[in-house]
Amino acid sequence: MxxxxxxxxxxxxxxxxxxxxxxxxxxxxKMTVHAMPKGESIRPEKLPGLWADVMSAKDGSPIRTIYIHIPFCEGHCLFCGFYQNAYRLDLAEQYVEALIREMELTAGTSFINARPFQAVYFGGGTPTALPAESLTRLVSTVKTLFPLSNDCEITLEGRIYNFAKEKIEAALSAGINRFSLGVQTFDTRIRKRLGRREPRKKVIKTLTYLRDLGKAVAIIDLIYGLPDQSLEIWEDDIRTFLSLELDGCDLYQLSIFRGGLLEKSVAKGSLPRPATLKEQADYYVRGVELMEAAHYRRISMTHWARMSRERSLYNLFSRGRGDCVPLGSGAGGWLRNYFFFVEGDLKDYFSAIKAGRKPLSFGVKRPQxxxxxxxxxxxxxxxxxxxxxxxxxxxxxxxxxxxxxxxxxxxxxxxxxxxxxxxxxxxxxxxxxxxxxxxxxxxxxxx
Ligand code: SF4
CATH class of the missing domain: 1.10.10.920 (Arc Repressor Mutant, subunit A)
Known part of the structure; x- marks a missing residue:
């Protein structure tokens, strides 16, 4: 044949x-994640050698970022597919020690010292869940160990819950110059049903505080298509954001993760159905209309900025040709010809760090x-x-x-x-x- x-x-x-x-x-x-080509997986035993090769290189992309993952959340939001571990103070403290050790193991190589990094992103999970002192230590360690450009964008991602004055001040003093906070909706009733604890009033109060301080860029995420979120509520979410005069906003479509908490809650009737794809399309168009009418600048298909102060460098660079150094359990990034993923299982992550190894669990070779x-x-x-x-x-x-x-x-x-x-x-x-x-x-x- x-x-x-x-x-x-x-x-x-x-x-x-x-x-x-x-x-x-x-x-x-509809596909909602980033478009990407198919690549060839790398056998786990080859990862340490390839990592060492990359770290001994003396060059790389002139566009460079660092992604640092904090894999804890104080509660599991029903719509989220990124939840990893429940936050516990003792575990978080152990993690911060291990993460600093990982930074020490990664820094000081020819590759790291070759050029300055233009963006550092603390993502998760919920980095703002960490105590003020831990945030200070992590930011200071990055600034000490890695060469950063003078205008390096240093973002702290998180949520409003447990993010009050003391922690905000600590983050700012350490050098955070951009906050990216997940609000999703200002509607208190929908927030509570989805696992977001703070009511509208508290969310607005924290955001107003950050804006009035004026020391760092403050942006938020909003989601359209949530259960019970009518078009009127969506419009109110955007108008509330606009009235706060923050620096920027992401308008994301709700993704329903198969087998996730949201899908299960809708199936058993404890949550109403989310918007259909056609309804989401209408919400999308309304969102764009409102942002354009307010003369916000479009930075990407989902992201909007009020003034040039908001640059969103990490997000833009990570989709382009830049190198990204991944740090922390669950982090991933492309470096030269390979994608490296840091061990997502905390136990395995801790044991690798204890043994003085970069905890890599998965890799992909850059496709042709x-x-x-x-x-x-x-x-x-x-x-x-x-x-x-x-x-x-x-x-x-x-x-x-x-x-x-x-x-x-x-x-x-x-x-x-x-x-x-x-x-x-x-x-x-x-x-x-x-x-x-x-x-x-x-x-x-x-x-
Ligand atoms: S939305 Fe944020 S805080 Fe909520 S579970 Fe997901 S990562 Fe954690």
Whole structure:
């Protein structure tokens, strides 16, 4: 029996549904994470050697970030797929010691010292759950051990609960210059049902305090499509944000994680159903309209800034070609030709650190043409993809390869093509991750 590759022009799986309503119906499913190519896994026994090779290199991308993961939360929010461990003071203290040891094991190498880092991001989990003293120690240790640029953006992610004056002051004194706080909705009733403890009044009070201090950028996350969140409540969430005059905001679509607490709660009837995909599309459009009417600057498909003070460097750089040094249990980042993931199981993480080893549990080799795929993902997050320019930069005729599918997308009104550059229409913006992933998959199909 002879085997044949599918015909070169078999592009059916990359086409949108033929519809007059692309916002609601262009695709049957929506992708919400970042678009990325398929890469080859690295066998665990090879990880230490590859890490050592990278750390002994004397160069790398001029764009460099550090991601530090704090894998604890004071409560499990029903909508969240990132929960790892319940916060306990003794465990958190043990973790901070181990994390500082990991920083010491990582710093001082040729690669780390080669160039300054432009962004440091404390993410989680809930970094703001840590005691003030631990936050101070962690930020000071990063500043001491790693070369940071003079304008380095140092972000502390977290939530309003247990984040009061003393902790805010400690974080600011240590050098945090950007706060990214998960609010999700200002509606007290919905907040409580989803596991967010603080009422609207307290959320507004903390945010107003941060704004009035004026010492650091303050941005928040809001989510649309939550159970019981009508379009009016969503509009009120955005208008409340606008009235606070913070520095920026992310407007995220609710993701329902399979087997997660939200899905289970809806199934057993303890929570009403969240918005359908079509309703989410309408919420998305309303969100964009309100932000545009308030003259906010769009930094990515989801992120908006009031003034140039908000840069969102870590988020932008991590989608592009930059190197990212991962630190902490559950952290991950691309470094030169590999993606490294730090052990997510706390016990294994602690034992590796005790043995003086970088706790790596998983790795991926950069696929062929990965820099092209990163350029596509980065540009699509900004609402365009300059295929003509990328063809020259990567020596590949992208317009010829992609023409059959992008012509159909243009017909369905997901994109506009001008001088070899693809621009997302409003419906196209809503489906941006699907479109970016399809561009990548279609190119990768021929490799
Ligand atoms: S939303 Fe934040 S605080 Fe809530 S469970 Fe997820 S990571 Fe933890």
């Amino acid at each position: 002879s085997t044949q590759k599918p015909p070169f022009n078999d592009n059916r799986r990359f086409l949108a549904n033929e519809t007059d309503n692309p916002l609601h119906e262009a695709f049957d499913h 043409r990965d820099f092209l795929f990163r350029d596509i993902s980065y540009q699509m997050e900004l609402g365009y993809c300059d295929l003509e320019e990328l063809s020259k930069r990567h020596d590949l005729d992208l317009l010829t390869i992609l023409r059959p599918i992008i012509s159909q997308w243009e017909k369905v009104d997901l994109i506009k093509l001008t001088d070899g550059c693809l621009y997302l229409t409003r419906p196209g913006e809503f489906w941006a991750v699907n479109l970016a992933q399809m561009l990548i998959d279609r190119i990768q199909k021929d490799q």
